[in-house]
Amino acid sequence: MGWEANRMMGIWRLVLAVLLWWGCWQSPAAAVPLKVVTTTSDLASLVTVVGGDRVSVSSIALPAQDPHTFEPRLTDVQQLRSAQLVVKVGLDHDLWLDRLTQESGNPALQRGGERYVDVSTVIPLLEVRSVSLAPSDGHNHGAGNPHYWLDPLNADAMTGIIAAALAQIDPESSKTYEANRLAFLATLEQKVAEWQRQLAPYQGVPLIAYHNSYPYLARRFRLKIIDFIEPRPGIPPSPSHLTKLLREMKDEHVPVVIQELYESDRVPRLLSNRTGAAVVTLVSSVGAIPEVPNYLSLFDYNVHALATALGRTKV
Ligand SMILES: [Zn+2]
Secondary structure (H helix, E strand, O other): OOHHHHHHHHHHHHHHHHHHHHHHHHOHHHOOOEEEEEOOHHHHHHHHHHHHHHEEEEEOOOOOOOHHHOOOOHHHHHHHHOOOEEEEOOOOOOOHHHHHHHHHOOHHHOOOOOOEEEHHHHOOOOOOOOOOOOHHHOOOOOOOOOOHHHOHHHHHHHHHHHHHHHHHHOHHHHHHHHHHHHHHHHHHHHHHHHHHHHHHHHOOOEEEEOOOOOHHHHHHHOOEEEEEOOOOOOOOOOHHHHHHHHHHHHHHOOOEEEEEOOOOOHHHHHHHHHHOOEEEEEOOOOOOOOOOOOHHHHHHHHHHHHHHHHHHOOO
């Protein structure tokens, strides 16, 4: 190879290196990910679905903890200081967020701010009552049942508002966000058909649940939850309420009691011992147990647990 050819090779290598460096620098994938804070792990899972590696997501509430008694920590305020987007369930599920965003001193993240997404605003809600309750009334479902992420088809609207919010901050990635979302929804649609097949034999079978967490799940899969161990959300049962439940369970031949992960199983066991009903623990949030690392596995787990418990009983 002559001197001229060597020189040309050297120039080409230099050009290639500059192009590669420029390409990396320009590529959005190599950019710093958007920092998103969600109130729950379920929302975090859906933000990850839409944002992929272009977002870094953290959630505030611990998934295996009772939402009524959740106490935010100082580190949650610190997380919000550097967040570019905050996503919440809304209604009375995460009322504590507003105090945290105020303390963070980040005006865009305040209620009504452009970086504040209340997902409940795009969901057709169940159990909306006309009486609105003060924040101090806590988690009592006053403005509508907030457990809407437990209808898997609500993920369509949920990922829709998340994708729109991400695209507003990062318009160059809007096509990626929408493509990620559509791929996820295509998988979800197939899974919903599978879950419907698994639960089809148990449509209309009467069930008792601990907390009123599952009206959206029940509607989607035509399950029939006839009463709750809590007479009202967050209120423990009185002896007279337990007597009423036992009577209902015997009259209606309730085969299964749905237990919450974070509640004591004393009352479900008592009902089970007296009536012969099985107790099944459902998981209402992603990450609450290792078997449920993401949104799709939340339904895989719950549908399988319910179908197994119901399959063992004579219904
Ligand atoms: Zn609730």
